[in-house]
Amino acid sequence: MFPIVHKRRLSRSVYEMGVQAPAIARKAKAGQFFILRTDEEGERIPLTFSDWDPESGVISFIFMRVGKTTHQLSHLETGDALADVTGPLGIPTHVDGLGRVAVVGGGVGAAVAYPVARAMQEAGSDVTVVLGARNADLLILEEEFRSLGVDLIVVTDDGSAGRKALVTEPLRELCETGAIDSAMAIGPTIMMRFCAETAAEHGVPCVVSLNPIMVDGTGMCGSCRVTVGGETRFACVDGPDFDGHEVDFEELMSRQRVYTDEERLADAEYTEECSCRLE
Amino acid sequence: MPAGVSEGGDATSGGDTPRRKPSRAPRTPMPEQSPVERRGNFDEVTLGYSPEEAVAEAERCLQCKNPTCIEGCPVNIDIKSFLARVIDGDFHGGVEVIKVKNVLPSVCGRVCPQEDQCEVVCVLAKKYEPVAIGRVERFLGDFDLACDIEARCHPEVGEPTGRSAAIVGSGPAGLACAQELARLGHSVAMLEGLHAPGGVLVYGIPEFRLPKDIVQAEIDALIEMGVELRTNVVVGKTVTLDELMGEEGFGTVFIGSGAGLPVFLGIPGENLNGVYSANEFLTRNNLMKAYLFPEYDTPIWRGRKIAVVGGGNVAMDSARTALRLGAEEVFLVYRRSEEEMPARAEEVEHAREEGVEFKMLCSPAEVTGRDGWVTGLVATRMELGEPDDSGRRSPVCVMGSDFEIACDTVIMAVGTRANPLISDAAPGLELTDRGYIVTGDDGSTSLPGVYAGGDIVTGAATVIEAMGAGKRAATAMDAWLQRPR
Numbered sequence: 001m002f003p004i005v006h007k008r009r010l011s012r013s014v015y016e017m018g019v020q021a022p023a024i025a026r027k028a029k030a031g032q033f034f035i036l037r038t039d040e041e042g043e044r045i046p047l048t049f050s051d052w053d054p055e056s057g058v059i060s061f062i063f064m065r066v067g068k069t070t071h072q073l074s075h076l077e078t079g080d081a082l083a084d085v086t087g088p089l090g091i092p093t094h095v096d097g098l099g100r101v102a103v104v105g106g107g108v109g110a111a112v113a114y115p116v117a118r119a120m121q122e123a124g125s126d127v128t129v130v131l132g133a134r135n136a137d138l139l140i141l142e143e144e145f146r147s148l149g150v151d152l153i154v155v156t157d158d159g160s161a162g163r164k165a166l167v168t169e170p171l172r173e174l175c176e177t178g179a180i181d182s183a184m185a186i187g188p189t190i191m192m193r194f195c196a197e198t199a200a201e202h203g204v205p206c207v208v209s210l211n212p213i214m215v216d217g218t219g220m221c222g223s224c225r226v227t228v229g230g231e232t233r234f235a236c237v238d239g240p241d242f243d244g245h246e247v248d249f250e251e252l253m254s255r256q257r258v259y260t261d262e263e264r265l266a267d268a269e270y271t272e273e274c275s276c277r278l279e
Numbered sequence: 280m281p282a283g284v285s286e287g288g289d290a291t292s293g294g295d296t297p298r299r300k301p302s303r304a305p306r307t308p309m310p311e312q313s314p315v316e317r318r319g320n321f322d323e324v325t326l327g328y329s330p331e332e333a334v335a336e337a338e339r340c341l342q343c344k345n346p347t348c349i350e351g352c353p354v355n356i357d358i359k360s361f362l363a364r365v366i367d368g369d370f371h372g373g374v375e376v377i378k379v380k381n382v383l384p385s386v387c388g389r390v391c392p393q394e395d396q397c398e399v400v401c402v403l404a405k406k407y408e409p410v411a412i413g414r415v416e417r418f419l420g421d422f423d424l425a426c427d428i429e430a431r432c433h434p435e436v437g438e439p440t441g442r443s444a445a446i447v448g449s450g451p452a453g454l455a456c457a458q459e460l461a462r463l464g465h466s467v468a469m470l471e472g473l474h475a476p477g478g479v480l481v482y483g484i485p486e487f488r489l490p491k492d493i494v495q496a497e498i499d500a501l502i503e504m505g506v507e508l509r510t511n512v513v514v515g516k517t518v519t520l521d522e523l524m525g526e527e528g529f530g531t532v533f534i535g536s537g538a539g540l541p542v543f544l545g546i547p548g549e550n551l552n553g554v555y556s557a558n559e560f561l562t563r564n565n566l567m568k569a570y571l572f573p574e575y576d577t578p579i580w581r582g583r584k585i586a587v588v589g590g591g592n593v594a595m596d597s598a599r600t601a602l603r604l605g606a607e608e609v610f611l612v613y614r615r616s617e618e619e620m621p622a623r624a625e626e627v628e629h630a631r632e633e634g635v636e637f638k639m640l641c642s643p644a645e646v647t648g649r650d651g652w653v654t655g656l657v658a659t660r661m662e663l664g665e666p667d668d669s670g671r672r673s674p675v676c677v678m679g680s681d682f683e684i685a686c687d688t689v690i691m692a693v694g695t696r697a698n699p700l701i702s703d704a705a706p707g708l709e710l711t712d713r714g715y716i717v718t719g720d721d722g723s724t725s726l727p728g729v730y731a732g733g734d735i736v737t738g739a740a741t742v743i744e745a746m747g748a749g750k751r752a753a754t755a756m757d758a759w760l761q762r763p764r
């Protein structure tokens with residue numbers, strides 16, 4: 001069992017959690033993920049490290065409540081424990097020698113963008129972060145990014161915080177003015193797609209961090225396969241980072257919807273049983 | 280001894296001379312669920328012999344002077360002797376004989392291809408049907424498992440040697456290796472990447488062929504012997520081989536990580552929704568228990584018309600699982616002819632009885648779809664060409680013979696490859712050009728103190744071969760640990 005050592009609510013549906021997992025905390029790198037199972041009946045779900053501390057043996061992550069497992073997770077508290085935590089999985093994000101780079105974090109993608117931006121900054125890159133959310137309520141980690149000392153551009157769809165814009169607008173400006181050599185986009189698939197297209201228009205390389213449905217996370221099942229440059233790749237072992245200009249986003253979005261009906265059923269049953277009324 | 284089996288009571292133990300006249304009865308049939316009944320559940324298909332049936336079957340054995348069955352067994356179990364014990368009603372004794380060579384009789388009795396191993400060379404097979412060696416083995420294994428854990432046939436654990444070994448992977452190869460090293464008194468840690476131990480026995484082979492509580496009972500027995508099980512440890516990621524032999528202080532490491540990477544055909548449409556690798560389909564069902572959704576959280580797409588591509592055990596298991604999930608029609612699409620299917624005869628028979636429809640000499644060319652979902656599988660008809668050098672007639676396309684099988688799910692059971700997670704993190708480990716680990720006969724690899732065995736060395740093979748390799752490596756690892764330094 002893996003004890004939960006801290007938990008914090010960041011917005012209406014976004015939480016941060018820390019779990020004691022010393023072997024993993026020793027090895028984690030920016031951009032890598034792990035797989036957890038809450039209990040014996042649970043599904044294996046992948047989540048990205050937002051932070052890790054080899055000294056205390058704690059790994060942290062930020063998750064959005066979107067379905068049954070993340071809903072269950074949101075009800076666990078410090079002192080509870082997770083049945084299984086496995087990792088670190090995937091190839092770490094390439095952070096060295098990037099020069100001037102823009103990191104775009106949309107929605108809960110900001111959680112992944114945070115350690116990536118920090119690692120790039122530490123590796124000596126000149127980092128601009130574009131932090132986006134639908135509204136001020138859903139905006140997370142603004143303070144944390146600010147304290148990294150990176151250039152920070154905040155946007156919301158409705159203008160309730162920062163600029164009223166989609167993340168692609170500041171990204172376009174950065175590309176147009178030649179202010180960046182490359183970009184990395186992390187967030188909802190549709191956002192990553194538009195970021196990659198925007199960067200491509202200006203000939204700027206754009207890495208994306210893909211999130212297909214996974215089971216084992218070790219290359220054993222092929223559930224996570226994505227088409228990149230016309231070839232099938234397994235995101236859990238070959239990724240999750242890929243060249244955004246080469247990804248077949250249409251296929252990825254379709255594959256993410258395979259279990260929509262089952263997911264709805266599972267979450268509806270759980271919601272009824274737990275009667276938290278999703279406050 | 281159970282009542283009613285005392286016939287042949289003049290039996291004396293041991294010796295090569297037959298102690299009684301062998302029975303001339305036909306092969307004792309295996310009780311099983313009817314095809315109609317079992318199609319609707321995940322319970323085990325075959326129910327196992329009763330003590331009376333086991334004895335009746337053993338009594339068919341001729342107790343040959345030259346027992347060819349033993350040579351046919353990949354690990355040379357003393358089959359003749361365990362059958363003699365069963366004839367005497369000494370089931371404990373029978374288990375002990377098997378466990379000298381094979382620690383998982385309940386598993387092997389169920390899944391070994393006996394028809395190609397011990398039974399095919401049984402002397403009786405020349406004129407009659409061979410002794411049902413596998414069924415008697417299973418009976419003995421189950422007899423042992425049904426005893427209280429203290430009363431079970433455990434190997435004696437030797438005096439602690441103060442030396443330690445790490446076993447990577449808890450499939451048959453790892454289990455056999457761990458057991459043998461523990462028996463020799465070494466302290467053993469078994470590292471498994473998934474959340475549950477057992478390898479293919481747990482994530483691949485379905486409940487209806489190998490109940491999971493049997494595998495669990497065998498693993499419990501290992502833990503009882505003092506083996507430490509560490510799940511959720513992915514070697515190459517959570518810890519590297521170097522670290523295991525260095526900081527972690529293990530004297531030796533065994534790699535039994537299997538050949539788990541699924542292969543796809545590379546035909547158009549393979550990433551449509553509704554296309555599964557057999558590994559994913561079976562893992563969702565067996566390891567994650569998706570057939571019990573929503574009680575268990577992991578979902579599975581339950582198609583109505585399913586095409587399974589392949590002709591091995593993995594394809595049969597996928598097809599039969601699909602039926603049990605409620606499919607109306609299941610087609611098995613295989614590019615060669617039925618004689619060439621590598622699946623066990625018994626599994627092919629079971630699949631056919633349950634209603635799987637065989638489409639032989641068909642080679643998949645494309646998966647068709649609409650709105651991102653599978654609508655069919657286009658296949659090309661094949662015919663058998665001239666025999667090649669090996670005398671095997673390989674299939675060749677019949678031009679212009681493409682046809683479409685309407686279906687909403689396609690399961691690819693066309694083989695697996697070596698998973699590079701461990702070797703990527705161990706640059707000095709010598710691999711074949713296909714990524715399998717190169718070893719000597721004793722399982723030694725190019726890295727000192729590191730051994731390997733099972734599917735990661737041979738490519739996809741069998742449970743018993745993996746176990747044999749694990750045990751052989753354990754002998755060499757013991758010598759390595761005890762070497763003068």
Ligand SMILES: Cc1cc2nc3c(=O)[nH]c(=O)nc-3n(C[C@H](O)[C@H](O)[C@H](O)COP(=O)(O)OP(=O)(O)OC[C@H]3O[C@@H](n4cnc5c(N)ncnc54)[C@H](O)[C@@H]3O)c2cc1C
Pocket residue numbers: 033043044045046047048049061062063064065066067068069070071108111112210211212213214215240256257260263264267
């Ligand atoms: C490499 C990777 C890193 C990720 N990092 C984060 C993160 O840091 N924070 C975060 O909030 N989310 C992250 N996700 C997404 C997260 O895994 C899903 O939100 C989670 O699995 C949803 O599970 P659920 O039962 O709550 O919801 P469900 O109702 O089961 O599913 C909701 C949606 O999540 C996706 N999903 C469902 N099951 C899985 C699965 N087994 N694997 C992947 N996606 C699935 C599906 O597209 C689905 O539409 C990551 C995904 C991947 C692949």
Ligand SMILES: Cc1cc2nc3c(=O)[nH]c(=O)nc-3n(C[C@H](O)[C@H](O)[C@H](O)COP(=O)(O)OP(=O)(O)OC[C@H]3O[C@@H](n4cnc5c(N)ncnc54)[C@H](O)[C@@H]3O)c2cc1C
Pocket residue numbers: 390391392447448449450451452453470471472473476477478479480483484512513514515535536537538539561592593596623698700701732733734735739740741742743745
């Ligand atoms: C569906 C199916 C049906 C089959 N039916 C039969 C049958 O009827 N009869 C028969 O004899 N054979 C059958 N086989 C083949 C047989 O199961 C295999 O040959 C055998 O399991 C190989 O054993 P192994 O120990 O080498 O590997 P596996 O059983 O594959 O076990 C390897 C283990 O190592 C773990 N692992 C992998 N990488 C790592 C890592 N980096 N770190 C930690 N752990 C890791 C895996 O999670 C797994 O648990 C079947 C196979 C399949 C897939």
Ligand code: SF4
Pocket residue numbers: 339340341342343345346347348349358359362400401402403410412
């Ligand atoms: S070859 Fe057949 S008949 Fe002879 S000892 Fe073996 S099982 Fe018995």
Ligand code: FES
Pocket residue numbers: 213214215216217218219220221222223224225234235236237
């Ligand atoms: S999640 Fe199974 S192969 Fe990637």
